[in-house]
Amino acid sequence: MVSLRWDMKRRLPIGAQNLPMILPRPFVRGEGRGEGNALKISVYQRLLAVSSSFSLLPSVQKIRVHPCPSVVKLRLPSPVWRFATYWLIISLLGSDPRLDFWTLHAQSCDLPSNSSTDTVRLTYFAYDFDGHLTQINSPEGVINYGYDIATGRHTSTCTANSYVTYDYDQLGRLQHVNALKRNGAAINETTTYSYDKVGNRQSVTLPSGIVTSYGYDSLNRLTGLTNLLGGTNLLSSYTYQLHPTGRRTNAVEVLKTEDSTSPWITNHITWQYDGMYRLVNEFSVSSTNSAWSYTNTFQYDQVGNRFSKVHSQNGATTAVTNLFNDNDQLLREVTLSDGTPIETNSYAYASNGSLLAKTNISSSSSTTLYAYDLKNKLSSVTAAGGSTTNFFLYNDSGIRVQSSSSSGGSPTLYLVDANNRTGYAEVLEELNTVGGAPIASYVMGDEVLAQCKGTPTAPSYFLQDGHGNNRQLAGLDATISSHFNYDAYGSVQTGISSSSAEDAVANTTSKLYCGEQYDANLHMYNLRARYYNPANGRFNQLDTFEGFSDDPQSLHKYTYANSDPINGIDPTGQFTVVELLVVTGILAILGAILLPAIAKAKQNAKNQRLRALNKDPLQDQIDSGQINLHEFLLMPADQQEEQLKWIYDNGVRQQQIELARAGNTILACNMAEGFFYANDAVGLALGFGGVMTVTDIGILGQGSEDVVQLNEITTYASFKARSRLGDSIDGHELWMFANQKAIGAATTRLGGAASRNNPVIALDHAMHVRVNAAQAALNPATMTPLENIDACAAIMRRLNAASPEKIDALQKLAIQHAKSLGY
Template identity: 25%
Template sequence: MVEQNATGEATHFAYDERGWMHKRTNARGQETHYRYDAVGQLIEQKDEVSTVRREYDTDGNLVTVQEEGAGTKHREYDLLGRVTACTDSYGNTIRYRYDENSQLTQTQLIYPDGKVVQYTYDVAGQLTEVKDWAGRRTTYTYDENGRLIKTVRPNGTIEHRSYDAAGQMLRLWDQNRQGVMLQKFSYVYNELGQVVQEEEKQYTYDALKRLVSGEWPGGRVWYSYDKGGNVTGIGTVETAPKKAMGYGKDNRLSHVNEQPVEMDADGNLLVWTENEQTHTYAYDARNRLVRTGQAHYTYDAEFVRTSMTWKGKTTRYVVDQEAVFSRVLMELGEDGSPKAYYVYGQGLIGREDAQGNYLSYHMDMRGSTTMLSDWSGRVTDRYSYGVYGELEQHDGTISQPFCYNGRDGVMTDPNGLYYMRARYYHPGLKRFLNRDILPGDVTEGQTFNRFAYVNGDPVGFIDPLGLAGLGTDDCPKRNKKSRKRFNFDKARKEGIKKIEEKYGGVIEDVTNRRTTLNPKDIKFMQSTISNQTGDYTVLNNANTFSKNPSKILELNPIRVWQDGTGNIWTLDHRRLGASRLAKLDEIPVQWASKAEVYKEAWKFSTEVEGKSVVLLLGKDLSQTIR
């Protein structure tokens, strides 16, 4: 199989007789080799960087990841498949504690040196309190629709939020414990749910929903785009762009202010020049940035950044990977000594330095840090940003990495790059340094530009994962519905309760057997599924199975389980959906363990007893699979 881009560079994939990829050759000619165990679990990956080996327990949980020259990561699990401990490649262990009944009333996060952060939830699964090792408490209050309206920080400062009937944030303001206003924001939206006014700033957009101008008292900036969504010009007056950029095929940057740009065959930015200053970048065979200027970066086998060296000084990171967004819990010196601790609740809330000094974070709607305040509530630092995230001003002396979109873990490096987990964003170029690993969405043409930042709307969208634009927690998406982060723990709790109370639990005497079943005899746990996952779609698979039913034998068996009332359910909804659409009479299945079912119990959302599932096709189109 070959994937070829618009410039002609090709990535080659080779598969074995089981349909499992055993070799990938990137456009630079670098090979990666893969090995699997008997059930299709990846156990070895070998490339020019190193060899990575993986081990699993009997429930299929990833237990060990060992990388030559980079150490070993280890995870421990409970009977419900929840991670209870994770040890990183430096030997730092993060521990997780849940209550006995899997009820989301109280959980604990234990840092490597024993510091404990305790989380308390209400009966609806909403986080209501965070208490750290020093007894510092952050509390949250929600309205009847589950929207956050009040946050009380440990130093007594309070954040308030208000919304309109559509769930769009209207106001956000902070006060100290005496009631003095520290900051305030108000928001006005257009009919598409885009922010057109933010305090004194005015924003305008083009027909493709891209930001074209921002204006405020004493200032103005405008942006121009090509058809592919690339920023071609940036200026402050209509006739004099202060930066002009050009592009070649596949949306690759070709020049900046008439200075040529170099990119490699994989689409990684290598060299560009501005104001007689040349910027260079180096990547490994996994397309990870490893060096630029005086910055050097290291990563573990799971692509988590583990250290940054800046001007010869190294900072190591202790990262909690089990959260929805991975988060840095500690910064360590090269000798392993703590430099800073970070506390999280509804995003980042506080920082304690090595001397025990604690600072609270204050954010705007996009989760960008606007202020830091000390234990007395006094503001120590203030931050302001350009429309596309440029750090324009920092008043204060605190050096810390969580600035633009810092609430959600985006890190600001000393060189001005923003680390967004999967890759780095350059606010000056208004684009990422390399291509998105995800393909575009046919329902959103601008997403086919795999370098563009949030499809040209940095006012209403963020991208903390470096993969796709997300609506801010309370900023509506373009369909005018507010985006609410999915609470996996709450959904898993509710799913387990439904399985046990309504369906009599999971029958385990059939665990791990392989057999065949008629897909019509298998129920759907989920109420909806998306058509596309990675490079595959349910409809394309259904078409393939319909033409050649034996093709399903090339895939892993569909995982199923039986409840106490005799119903059989699936954990693999897209393949079951494709099998139903193809009208197959028989498909290979493997019975899942109880731990495996409870681990994925968050999927149990069916409202029709599993008889059907709604296939989401995009642009408000859907199809019911029965």
């Protein structure tokens, strides 16, 4: 293992060698100041300049940075994608390294020669005094949010064109979605949710009177879904049979259509899986029209690449065979009709695994070209023959916010609502001009409920199946206007559907398979992090999520839903979510997973409000009893450019980086997966109002020449020695994290000036000294975090530092936290 660690001047020492690598400060997303406003600036530059003599990483193309300092994954493009683990500490002003891939360039210079300081976007965020996000002001438009004063629950979303409110039941579950304004016109449409006694979603009642009812087995797995009008008028129904593992094996679908010649469709579907639970057979039998019946057979290699698909329908057979390289990239795709080759496509990729070109070599060798921006987001697609190029822009979270075409016409702007109940960013409005009338608008509940194109009083409500696919569109009079059928991987089945996917986007809706946005120019679904092609069941780019070691299928970097699209979805383009979350109304769980940036922004806003009131954020946390900080490191004056990192939310999430100058002194701290290795700098900062000076002999208070008690301090030099990432965890820092004060184990230490007003340290002064002395005999560098926790618990018991019950409780909390971080 090679240890890479940024020094305090942003240089990267490797062993004894200092490479000329500097992180330019413009390459950040910084937060501005001001009451109620956080200015987020997205400025993109090349991240690193790597000397050509850098032999340790000769062919690295991409580097992924986890919360600093943490594990860095390096992807090597040849001969296979491999992962090497390196330690890296990065100090980036306001950046969130968890989300981004950056490019390493082989060039020898202090700053990249091709760097750019151009500002791409300005997005403003406003918050209330409780830290709730109240406004997103983006180049596409403004979205405002309201909250309940007592509970803090999200109660309204409004734009210049729309206004929707939300009501909740006594258990905090969504009960009503009230659409009161659409496209500037007043309306009154209410959608009502109900739940059974164990919390499963029982029904959804739409404004038209259509009621969607859900049925479950004894294990609360979905087995049936019906859409009824007036309790008796069936619009659609879906019945599922389940394997003992919970996977669906059979379905019976009945749909009412808008077609008078075929007013009803009935499908009987069977799904079969291999030993790794990958879908291998799909049999769909239509009792309405035998020509609509079909069979799909899939074959996979040992690592999950789908090398064969055979489609049989109405007496004809179409077979697609695929060839892959050692990086699991699709190189060639050959399509045969009844054994005769009819089309051959070849694919080319960038060194980072992104699709660059698709060439049809069966006739005129026409090529479709794909290009990417600095954050490796798909920025343009040039159609075969070069006649048209479509362009795409994204916000700082990587969500698409604009599309345009070289053929002319107005661009399409997507006003994105990242603070909705679905758990991930959704388009709230589509516009041609900022401030103009929407060309399409949407209503959000726990899923996207409705769309409107044109007349505000003529919306279309989505009727879904048990997989979350939009199967029918119904108006306020409950009349079905469109219907769609999909194969297992999401391709719209023409003939049996109202139209093709491309025609649907142009005339009806782009919300199709899994309720996601289909792009007719790309022939792919926009799944936020990446684009998904239902024709081959693959993404256009390498997955930024490493996968789970106990789930081998999740380690594949291109396949969709672990090759089990019947029982999984991938709304983020990063990892598979079981379908249960789609239909039972518990997507709030996803919100906590998929929207960490929103939680982070809310906390940042609270800090900014406190600053505007001249109130210290740390002291506010202490006054309210919510302190979750572990340690601070007091920096010497010559390092004023280093950042003060406030860590809230149980010490895990890296929060806003600030500068807190006080004369010639600056306060700072360091973070390593939520743990800190220095000891009592927090108490020192509090005891002297946050103004301290680090010297060779100790830490001094402002205007004081007395050294603080030696057992209370950590000098800068000793901190560096103790905070190497190879070390384990000092036990009493874990005890602090375990919120000893909250469970009654904490006392106020009054042993000296450094300990006054310090509620973080749990033990009285004398006992703290004894525990520290006992812990000093440990060698944390040779211990895992869990071993260290157990050893420290034994010390606490041996010294009678607290009651056995309290020590047991603290040990459990510390273990839970360590395990939550992957230890």
